[in-house]
Amino acid sequence: MANSIEVKVPDIGDYDDVPVIELLVAVGDTVKKDQGLVTLESDKATMEVPSSADGVVKSISVKVGDKVSQGAVIAILEAEGAAAGASDAKAPLPPAGEGAAASPPPSQPSPASGGRSESAASSAPAPTAAAASGRKADVECRMLVLGSGPGGYTAAFRAADLGLDTVLVERYASLGGVCLNVGCIPSKALLHAAAVIDEAEHASDYGVSFAKPTIDLDALRKYKEKVVGQLTKGLAGMAKQRKVRTVVGTGSFVSPNELEVKGENGTQLIRFEQCIIAAGSQAVKLGNFPWDDKRVMDSTDALELADVPNKLLVVGGGIIGLEMATVYRALGSEVTVVEFLDQLMPGADPDLVKPLADRLKKQGVAVHLKTKAAATQALKEGIKVSFESAEAGKTPALESGVYDRVLVAVGRAPNGAKIGADQAGVQVSERGFIPVDRQMRTNVAHIFAIGDLVGNPMLAHKATHEGKLAAEVAAGEKKEWVARVIPSVAYTDPEIAWVGVTETEAKAKGLKVGVGKFPWAASGRAIGIGRTEGFTKLIFDEATHRIVGGGIVGVHAGDLIAEVALAIEMGCEVADIGHTIHPHPTLSESVGMAAEVFDGTITDLYIPKKKG
């Protein structure tokens, strides 16, 4: 029977509220009595395994940076003997007809999945010997990675670099997944063209006039494809250099150690010791749209640039919908955006969104909030869409319209339920997410999952970070998720970027925070480029003056937010940021100056002192 032992911070007053600075072991490690588990900051105290217990680390309840008090549980151990089958990342490949005996990892919500309650629980059946197919394998490998998006190719490359013989399975011939082929990269190539069109249009403000642009759609499409091709071919080359074998075809698990891949050249059975699932997500297709009509598009279709519709409806005012609205508006479409919620880009603070909403309005983009696309009809002259108010009983601001094309951008759904995960014993939530622990392990110890299919935010940089972590853990490194924050960026015009705690979230959670906000109207650089609508705000813990979040709206906000993310990761206080010398004249100065605003030391603005 399992004999669990809790390791607690000792009952010594000195240890109150002390940050954890190092985790010395990881889940699954076998530990011996008196071995160090966790190091705390104050006088480098090390929490040790109690002398009564040799065992396996079942869970670790803290991460680096957490503050702990006396009595807090730091880890749970399973005493030796009770831990048979505990995760062994280097479990040998079972012979055909024999499954892996893996015990499930601890039940911990992944921070990478936004703390979802869908944890890698232990209720899924452990794979049994009978579950293996008994078929002859066409390919055998130490590591199989399913899906070649930013999560998958990163995981495969890192695994190979760490010496694991790796196979990468991808259903499309081109590596790179959604991000490189039909997501981040092509959208940014088109947004670059949109920005140039816009810049040229406004250059007359400073005395430089260009003729109205002529748009060669074929050439623009080719440019986008060239950008994508350069990156995807680069990936194929790097896979070869690392001796990562790629298999093209659609994969589905047939046992805890086997994946069947159906491709153009028939069916192959791949047997693996360890696996990283990185099968990503796909666009949600609302059921009330006629998807067999080419005029109804998801983001992949919209990036095809089949034509520039006279009238485009964008359903969904989130990042992807607004980026595509930006592109098509610049190319000449009359764009209408409808959003069900009461703000564009839900998740960002409303003040960050306002400059974008104002600019869209100026540009003639019609935005209707609290509006639902209720019914659709494919007519010869266009797609007719009828709207309803999101508020029961209210009349929508817009009742109906006929559009040459409709882009539906209402979110993405994980592919977890489409890969035969049940055959491997891997748990999948009702929504299609695969729960993982802090090491990206699923409930089956030798199978990891990463990227969009483990939870929000569905972002490429989250997927790559997780991919690296999973590969390193699989190769035997003692690691777990320690990143504090994941930045979000909308590459609209202006860009909006935020990271960490938002003001809205702080209010909802009753966190005591203070804000330093620097308006770009006072930035020499912003004035020089005629883009003063932006601002930079930093959010600090009121008691410690440590930075906990930040948001930037304005050109290049996506590049600028990296400094704020680093400051949060480093645990910077307001003075660390304010005293960092930023180059002048740059937009980056606005980060230092936002800190000075909070600190009351700003000289580039005049802020009257509060009376009393």
Ligand SMILES: Cc1cc2nc3c(=O)[nH]c(=O)nc-3n(C[C@H](O)[C@H](O)[C@H](O)COP(=O)(O)OP(=O)(O)OC[C@H]3O[C@@H](n4cnc5c(N)ncnc54)[C@H](O)[C@@H]3O)c2cc1C
């Ligand atoms: C229009 C658009 C713009 C975006 N812009 C940004 C951005 O600017 N920045 C950002 O961070 N994120 C952006 N994203 C999101 C980003 O693309 C995803 O978060 C990222 O691609 C997720 O990576 P992943 O590795 O989890 O999965 P994916 O990139 O989805 O890759 C999964 C791969 O698995 C393959 N696959 C799935 N099932 C199987 C199977 N059964 N067999 C074989 N192969 C399979 C798929 O074909 C795919 O290639 C954007 C997304 C879209 C749609």
